[in-house]
Amino acid sequence: MTAALATRGLCKSFGALAVARAIDFSLPVGARHALIGPNGAGKTSFINLLTGAVAPDSGTVVLGDTDITHLPTHRRVRLGLVRTFQINSLFADFTPLESVTMTICEREGVAGNWFSGFARHRGLIEEAYDLLDRLGLGEDARRPTRHLPYGRQRLLEISIALAARPRVLLLDEPAAGVPERESAELLDGIAALPADIAVMFIEHDMDLVFRFANRITVLVAGQVLCEGTPEAIAADERVREVYLGRHADRGHHG
Amino acid sequence: MDNGRQFAAEFARRSRWRPAEVALWVAVAVLPFVFPDRMVLASQIMIAALFALSLDLLLGYAGMISLGHAAFFGIGAYTAGILASHGWSEPISALLLSGLLAALGGYLTGFIVVRLNGVALLMVTMGLGLLVAELANVMQDWTGGSDGLTGIELRPLLGRFGFDMAGRVGFVYALIVVFLAFVFVRRLVHSPFGLSLQGFRENPTRMAQIGAPMAARLRFVNTIACGLAGVAGALLTQTTQFVGLEYIGFDRSAEVLIMVILGGGGRLYGGLVGAFVFLVGRDVFSAANPQYWYFWLGLLLVLIVLFLPGGILGGTTHLAIGLRRLRQGGKA
Numbered sequence: 001m002t003a004a005l006a007t008r009g010l011c012k013s014f015g016a017l018a019v020a021r022a023i024d025f026s027l028p029v030g031a032r033h034a035l036i037g038p039n040g041a042g043k044t045s046f047i048n049l050l051t052g053a054v055a056p057d058s059g060t061v062v063l064g065d066t067d068i069t070h071l072p073t074h075r076r077v078r079l080g081l082v083r084t085f086q087i088n089s090l091f092a093d094f095t096p097l098e099s100v101t102m103t104i105c106e107r108e109g110v111a112g113n114w115f116s117g118f119a120r121h122r123g124l125i126e127e128a129y130d131l132l133d134r135l136g137l138g139e140d141a142r143r144p145t146r147h148l149p150y151g152r153q154r155l156l157e158i159s160i161a162l163a164a165r166p167r168v169l170l171l172d173e174p175a176a177g178v179p180e181r182e183s184a185e186l187l188d189g190i191a192a193l194p195a196d197i198a199v200m201f202i203e204h205d206m207d208l209v210f211r212f213a214n215r216i217t218v219l220v221a222g223q224v225l226c227e228g229t230p231e232a233i234a235a236d237e238r239v240r241e242v243y244l245g246r247h248a249d250r251g252h253h254g
Numbered sequence: 255m256d257n258g259r260q261f262a263a264e265f266a267r268r269s270r271w272r273p274a275e276v277a278l279w280v281a282v283a284v285l286p287f288v289f290p291d292r293m294v295l296a297s298q299i300m301i302a303a304l305f306a307l308s309l310d311l312l313l314g315y316a317g318m319i320s321l322g323h324a325a326f327f328g329i330g331a332y333t334a335g336i337l338a339s340h341g342w343s344e345p346i347s348a349l350l351l352s353g354l355l356a357a358l359g360g361y362l363t364g365f366i367v368v369r370l371n372g373v374a375l376l377m378v379t380m381g382l383g384l385l386v387a388e389l390a391n392v393m394q395d396w397t398g399g400s401d402g403l404t405g406i407e408l409r410p411l412l413g414r415f416g417f418d419m420a421g422r423v424g425f426v427y428a429l430i431v432v433f434l435a436f437v438f439v440r441r442l443v444h445s446p447f448g449l450s451l452q453g454f455r456e457n458p459t460r461m462a463q464i465g466a467p468m469a470a471r472l473r474f475v476n477t478i479a480c481g482l483a484g485v486a487g488a489l490l491t492q493t494t495q496f497v498g499l500e501y502i503g504f505d506r507s508a509e510v511l512i513m514v515i516l517g518g519g520g521r522l523y524g525g526l527v528g529a530f531v532f533l534v535g536r537d538v539f540s541a542a543n544p545q546y547w548y549f550w551l552g553l554l555l556v557l558i559v560l561f562l563p564g565g566i567l568g569g570t571t572h573l574a575i576g577l578r579r580l581r582q583g584g585k586a
Contacts, residue, residue, distance in 0.1 A: 051463070077465035089463070091456035097261060102453050105446040106465040114447035114474075117269040121446065122262040129258035141261060164465055 002065060004029045004198035005050070005081065005168045010059035012049055012222075019045035020056065021222045027168060033200045034213035034230075038242060042222040043202045044086065047170050051083050052076050063168065078107075080167030084157040086176055086202070092146040096137050096156050099145065100128035103163035128163065135159050135189045151182025155189050162193075169193065171201035175208055187211075210234075218242075269444035278523065279433065286425055293421040294493075299526075299533050300428040301489045304435050306513040306525025308482035313511075314519025315443055316475055317455030318367070321376050321507050322383020323483055326356040328390060328502025330484025335403040335497035336396055343409045349431065349488045356484020357477050359386075364473035371458070380504070387502045402498030406491065417493070424493035431489060435482055440522060442478070451475060452520070512551070516558060518565020527566050 005027040012020040019042040027033055035043050048054040050061055052073040060069045068076050091099045104124045105111040118125065132141050135155050140148055145156065154174060161169055171190070178186055190212060193199055203209050209216065209230070216233040218225040220242050226233065233239055286296035305327055312318045333352035342348055363382055370378055390397045397403065410416040415423045442448050454461050454468050461468045491497040500506065509532065517528025532551070539547035562569040 072467075073462040074465050074467050077463060083463060085460075085463075089457060089460045091453055091460070093456055094453070097265065098449065099453075101265070102446070102449050103464040105449070111446045111450045111466060112471065114442050114445045116446075117266065117441070117444050118446070119266040119269070122259075122266050125262035125265045126258040129261050133258070138257065141257075160460075160464060 031198045034209045037219035041219040082164045082166035083170040086172040097141040100163045151178045297425045302529035303526040304432045305486040308479045311479045316451040321380035324506035325383045325386035326480035326483035327487035329356040330487030331491045331501040334488035334491040338406040352488035353485040357481030360480020361477040364476040368472035406495040518567035
């Protein structure tokens, strides 16, 4: 069976700094895959290479059966490769309903339509509301985004990504900065992600990693150190040395 | 479920004409006939409002600033002038041609400007503006250089309504053209396309991540905006029967930017309000002393940017919402 997403020999350097060294990576359909590693290991750079925000020096990125290495970001999104951001990247003056409706319009190919109003697209707005409601944002659907508490903004990040109807979803530290009292609904939201979406997430919180992941890849200095089940990774001596050994130091990564 | 249907209906209703809008257009159409000696000023306000609307489409909706928008106003103005002085005296076809030529200019420059933002965008748009203005200065055989083109004669509108000295026909002509442009832009900003422009204003980098091909859309809206600026320029040439370098210079680019900021961007009518305040203010104050006007304009601009970031229109909207809350709070 083909993987939902795979890379072969992906390399990228910024001057002398190699952020990706021949990364071979495969994400099966329906995966819950955690990408972990110490600060500066190249985790966010890897996501940027996958989404096309950064072009690789060499190597390929394949989504399903399609080689997407040279496609622009927006085309990859239309093919089903969608990400969220570690630091909220939202539409501050928009309501969640507007943000999600806009995303659904893109997905349905009607967003280039400049001469018809939304009366013809009511179904899409209803779909947007249903999606928000499912993730617990129903009551906030018409509040300006900048007035929402941080945890709800994190949920909106995920809602917008889901509205694009991804086949592969990349979550960059989905729970970063969410206060304890707001985290439960966010975690419920992540747990409720549709089973047929392949999810890869970067996370520093090991409780979260072991709660959601069925596989883990450890990235160190732009290289895959090892990959395996959570149990195997937890037992791996090298991982203990380079990563879990520093577990006590849960600083913000770059 | 019911919520969803209700919110969707509300969302879809946003593009309906509101009573305040209808009232505004009635006032705009009627007031100049109440003050007939201000008819020419009224035409200029209409034309400036269209020019400001075209910039608002870029700045207020798509978040793209320009310091050279007068280039396209000027292309329209000079095209209308050159056509008329070469015997093409039918005004409506000349107006459309002028708009098309300005739109072509916008289409071509779009390939450069939609890749830029911030200071680079400011400098490139200003540079393009200066370049086009200098071309108008140098091509004296066509443009009349610093003397401008005078003696522009036009045939009566629709073969019946000749442009009169009092400016009545000129005003009604400008009013109708500007109203049609507003109807067009209104549709555009209330469409899914318009929503995506505002999404780009709010967060340009996220748009690619929701699958939006923004470069092509920005080129399209830039073409439309420049075309509308060209129509405004052509209207000014046709109603004043003159075109000169001041129609195309940097001052005019700065003025239209001030009008949009004064009135409030991204609200459709900000440019109209800004044009009214700017031109009526200048008319009132500069009667005494032009320098005096720039003092008050400067003060107004500073106060608005500091205390009313949404401009006059944004400020009144907030005030209306606040008053409504206060009243509802009083009842409860």
